[in-house]
Amino acid sequence: MKKVFKTLITVSFLFIAFVGYGIYWAFFDMNRLPTGEYLTEDTSPDGTYTLKAYVANGGATTSYSIRGELVFNERKSKTKNIYWNYEEDTASISWTDDDTVVINGHSLDVLDEKYDFRRE
Known part of the structure; x- marks a missing residue:
């Protein structure tokens, strides 16, 4: 009985994780x-x-x-998306220092920050 219960819990957890990742991949990636x-x-x-x-x-x-x-000029790295905002059709970009950019009023450290309106 314990083995069946553990198996059921494990399968349920894996199913929920799979569905959760699918939703993230489809709508937030x-x-x-x-x-x-x-x-x-x-x-x-x-x-x-x-x-x-x-x-x-x-x-x-x-x-x-x-x-x-974001394009890495000195490395042959893959580019990465760091900004996504809805209801905008222009982009004002300025750098405050070597690693910080301001895009349409949103300040981002390009090394570890992203702006995505869907997460606000």
């Missing part, structure tokens, strides 16, 4: 954002990073969104 059309870019003061901004047209039923993509 920043790697699955639409590409959008190139808008502008700005390079960090020391030249280490470039932030490229793209505008994504959601179609007739949703507003425009801005996607900010």
Whole structure:
């Protein structure tokens, strides 16, 4: 009886984890954002990073969104999305120091911060 109960709990936990990850992947993963059309870019003061901004047209039923993509200039690393905001169609980018960028009023440390309106 204990073995059946443990097996049932384990299977239930795995099912819940699988469904939870599927929801995250489908709706919140920043790697699955639409590409959008190139808008502008700005390079960090020391030249280490470039932030490229793209505008994504959601179609007739949703507003425009801005996607900010961080490019590592000195390394051949994969780019990463660090900014995603809804109901924006322009991007104002400025660097406050070598690792901190301000995008449309949102300040981000490019090493470990992201802004995603869906998580606010």
